[in-house]
Amino acid sequence: MPNSEKTEIIRNKGLEARPLDTFDRTILGELAVDAGLSYAELGSRVGLSAPAVHERVKRLRATGRICGTVAVLDGPATGKPFLAFVHVDTTGGSKSRTFRALSELPELEEIHSVAGDTCTLLKVRCASSRALEGLLARLYAMPGIKATRSYVVLSTYLERTPQAGITEALEEPPMDEAPR
Amino acid sequence: MPNSEKTEIIRNKGLEARPLDTFDRTILGELAVDAGLSYAELGSRVGLSAPAVHERVKRLRATGRICGTVAVLDGPATGKPFLAFVHVDTTGGSKSRTFRALSELPELEEIHSVAGDTCTLLKVRCASSRALEGLLARLYAMPGIKATRSYVVLSTYLERTPQAGITEALEEPPMDEAPR
DNA sequence: GTTGAAAAGTTCAACAC
DNA sequence: GTGTTGAACTTTTCAAC
Numbered sequence: 001m002p003n004s005e006k007t008e009i010i011r012n013k014g015l016e017a018r019p020l021d022t023f024d025r026t027i028l029g030e031l032a033v034d035a036g037l038s039y040a041e042l043g044s045r046v047g048l049s050a051p052a053v054h055e056r057v058k059r060l061r062a063t064g065r066i067c068g069t070v071a072v073l074d075g076p077a078t079g080k081p082f083l084a085f086v087h088v089d090t091t092g093g094s095k096s097r098t099f100r101a102l103s104e105l106p107e108l109e110e111i112h113s114v115a116g117d118t119c120t121l122l123k124v125r126c127a128s129s130r131a132l133e134g135l136l137a138r139l140y141a142m143p144g145i146k147a148t149r150s151y152v153v154l155s156t157y158l159e160r161t162p163q164a165g166i167t168e169a170l171e172e173p174p175m176d177e178a179p180r
Numbered sequence: 181m182p183n184s185e186k187t188e189i190i191r192n193k194g195l196e197a198r199p200l201d202t203f204d205r206t207i208l209g210e211l212a213v214d215a216g217l218s219y220a221e222l223g224s225r226v227g228l229s230a231p232a233v234h235e236r237v238k239r240l241r242a243t244g245r246i247c248g249t250v251a252v253l254d255g256p257a258t259g260k261p262f263l264a265f266v267h268v269d270t271t272g273g274s275k276s277r278t279f280r281a282l283s284e285l286p287e288l289e290e291i292h293s294v295a296g297d298t299c300t301l302l303k304v305r306c307a308s309s310r311a312l313e314g315l316l317a318r319l320y321a322m323p324g325i326k327a328t329r330s331y332v333v334l335s336t337y338l339e340r341t342p343q344a345g346i347t348e349a350l351e352e353p354p355m356d357e358a359p360r
Numbered sequence: 361g362t363t364g365a366a367a368a369g370t371t372c373a374a375c376a377c
Numbered sequence: 378g379t380g381t382t383g384a385a386c387t388t389t390t391c392a393a394c
Contacts, residue, residue: 020258028258031251035215038388052361054390067252071211075343077245078200078208085265085294085301099337111338114265116331121265125343151296157279158291159344163255163305164336218369232380234371361394368389376381 020065023048027056028065032161035069067164080125083153084132086139087118093144095120101142107135110162118149200245203228207236208245212341215249247344260305263333264312266319267298273324275300281322287315290342298329 020028026046030037039050039057046053060066075081090098095113102111102122110123126132132150139145200208206226210217219230219237226233240246255261270278275293282291282302290303306312312330319325 028251028253032253033250035249035251039390040388049362050388051363051390055361063257064254065257067254069215069249069251070213070341071208071215071249072247072341073208073212073343074244074247077243078343080343083292085292103338108338109340109342110336112263112265112333113335113337114331114333116329118331121331121333149296151294151298151301153301154293154295156290156292156344158283158288159342160289161250161252162289162339162342163253163258163260164339219371220369229381230369231371231382235379363394364392366389366391368387370385370387372383372385374382374384377379 024056024060024065027053028060031057031066031069032163075125080127082126082128082132083156084124085151085153086122086124086136087149087151088120088122088139089146089148090119090144091146095144098142098144105135105138107131204236204240204245207233208240211237211246211249212343255305260307262306262308262312263336264304265331265333266302266304266316267329267331268300268302268319269326269328270299270324271326275324278322278324282319285315285318287311 023046027042030042030045037045039054042057043050043053048056057066075083099111102108107124107126108122109125110121112121113119114121124132124135126135129152132152136148136150139148203226207222210222210225217225219234222237223230223233228236237246255263279291282288287304287306288302289305290301292301293299294301304312304315306315309332312332316328316330319328
């Protein structure tokens with residue numbers, strides 16, 4: 001896998017957004033499971049030489065298909081054995097401020113705006129149920145938080161790479177205030 | 181950034197489970213954000229030499245704190261712009277079979293057993309709402325699936341590394357059959 | 361996209377704290 | 378025992394084909 005990869009890390013968003021062939025897809029699949037592969041190994045799995053896959057990977061990075069590479073930590077082994085999903089009902093107000101404030105909390109792993117019988121969905125990983133209690137207290141201290149429902153994870157059977165479809169943090173998201 | 185890291189990849193689970201000092205915690209924090217750092221760079225951020233951090237990282241891997249390194253893909257850019265969370269209500273039956281079958285579906289990113297007004301929580305990433313429809317159809321074809329409630333993600337404001345607290349796939353999980 | 365060679369990074373060994 | 382320095386080895390990465 002790529003060392004510091006100082007070459008062309010610029011996010012050339014539109015640049016060459018061509019449709020992804022089978023090679024690209026295989027490369028993405030392999031790297032999503034293990035980004036620690038050498039280009040030689042990756043090449044042999046894909047059926048290409050090392051410089052060729054390297055070129056591909058460089059393009060996939062440059063065009064934003066690959067957002068980055070991260071280490072996957074083991075929650076329990078790193079002192080965060082407690083996982084929960086929290087549904088949050090918010091009233092009218094400005095969400096973006098709230099979301100930005102929420103992002104600062106290290107316990108929060110995901111924040112989504114959803115359609116359904118709740119407004120916002122949170123993924124929380126922390127040390128204990130007490131820590132969740134503290135987080136909920138901080139939530140209720142924020143303006144516009146109406147109610148929460150927590151789903152405490154009993155066991156995790158699958159947890160794969162998040163494919164980070166991160167919405168570029170807008171200053172004020174559309175539909176902040178509901179029409180009456 | 182470690183290359184193939186052929187050295188001691190054996191999961192020495194209990195071996196030297198000492199409490200993680202500040203160096204370790206900083207290393208984990210940095211690698212959770214960017215696993216593509218060189219050991220030299222990581223070392224300078226942490227205040228250690230390259231061989232020293234390498235030794236630490238090797239230990240963190242060996243003791244299971246670091247499960248692996250993965251590439252983070254951009255959902256929309258890789259043809260999967262549609263994200264949803266699905267609550268699944270199951271009846272008595274054997275869950276482990278169902279979970280194993282579910283794990284095979286590539287659209288599924290997470291499967292958790294939770295406490296609350298539902299049994300199972302799914303994270304699904306796919307190409308479109310039609311694809312979700314197809315997935316739900318396959319769900320309902322499985323035995324023991326009583327009902328589902330889907331929460332379609334409108335926008336994602338935060339999505340960090342999953343710290344994979346993966347439960348070792350048990351042959352038959354505890355409490356498969358509820359006492360009456 | 362491939363081959364062969366320069367540059368960079370990882371990793372080992374011997375030493376110092 | 379854990380960290381540092383300097384050197385061997387592997388991998389990335391460039392250039393020419």
